[in-house]
Amino acid sequence: MPVRPLPALLTSALALTLTALPLAGTASARPTSSSCSAQAIEAADPAGPDVKALCAALKGLPDKDATAALIRVGGKGSWHGVAGVRDMRTGAPALENARFRAGSTTKIVTAAIVLQLAAEKRISLDGTVQEYLPGLLSEKFQQPITVRQLLNFTSGLQPGASLGEDVDDGYEHRFETLTPEEVVAASVAKGPDPDHAPGEHQRYGNIHYTVLGMLIEKVTGDSYAHQAAVRIFRPLGMRHTSFPDGPDPRIHGPHNRGYDWIDGKLVDVTEWNMSDRFAAGDMISTTADLERLLFALFRGQVVPEPQLKEMFTVPKIKGATMAAALQRYELNGKEIWAKTGARPGYHAVVAATRNLSRTVVYSVNSTDAKGDGLAIAQRFAFPAFNR
Secondary structure (H helix, E strand, O other): OOOOOOOHHHHHHHOOOOOOOOOOOOOOOEOOOHHHOHHHHHHOOOOOOOHHHHHHHHOOOOOOOEEEEEEEEEEOOOEEEEEEEOOOOOOOEOOOOOEEEOHHHHHHHHHHHHHHHHHOOOOOOOOEHHHHOOOOOOOOOOOOOEHHHHHOOOOOOOOOOOOOOOHHHHHHHOOOOOOHHHHHHHHHHHOOOOOOOOOOOOOOOOHHHHHHHHHHHHHHOOOHHHHHHHHHHHHHOOOOOEOOOOOOOOOOOOEOOOEEEEOOEEEEOOOOOOHHHHHHHOOEEOHHHHHHHHHHHHOOOOOOOOHHHHHHOOOOOOOOOEOOOOEEEEEOOEEEEEEEEEEOOEEEEEEEEOOOOEEEEEEEEEOOOOOOHHHHHHHHOHHHHOO
16 A cells, blocks of 8 residues: 655654653652642532542553543533643643544544534435445445445444554554545455445444545535534634644644653654544544533534434444444443544543533543553543442
């Protein structure tokens, strides 16, 4: 699969060596947020989030699992917490307003745009890829794949091309580019799922939303990034949310640097071209902006009914847990709808009860962001729903 490197000058300027960075305790960590003072914990609403557990999650950052964490809890009982460092080399304190790679939370935006287009009758959720993107699929795809099946991950498309299956493999390719067309072409070359027809099996993956991004561009005659800006970011006042300019590997604006363990060393992985993730995971945002999106979406201010119900309707397929972009969880007797996002050095979550009685948004600079996401969520998100 062909790849296109960045210009040599930019690559050399951004290239990072596998140099061991300071471990936890050698960087000057910011004291835990004042929202974790003894007085704040004592005064916490008993019906609100488990502030004691949230503060325990932040205590001691940076550590071997994370270098920084930003948490926002809303609904009935609000709470903000920040801890850790902005930069392991300098020990500068973590920024609460930091921008970060939001990973697959991007899929919420993609699903919302598609559902808006459906509400405008510019597409039908029962319309097909073969109809809207003629020629994209090969003759191997005998059965139609619908827009709804892309939204709920039941299309039967196989994974596309990538520049590494994990952080270790991808690190040396971090300044290279795969276009969405190249990603999808590799999927199409594999043919459809040999074991399940479209609509029969749910398999989470980026490929579904990469195709949806291409669909948005075809139907609107506009770039996906611009549609996201004019339809979602600007109307909601998400002033610090955007997509990189093509293959730009940098996070512009204030941000906490991301790190990952590679060959036993803690390596700065902040600069990384994510353009191959496109409409499936290339967004950069802040916790405040994602919280704004979460509340507006659940209140019906982004996607109108009846299209909004697609985001809370899990297909009746054995083992399915995903609706359109959102995943359903049961925790402490609560039904929670959530989306995680993971890129090297950055792990994000947006989650809420359907009635918004409790919400949580976090960005954690995890040193294994592409690893066990459940462990990260259990530490930094689950306490928000303990009560």
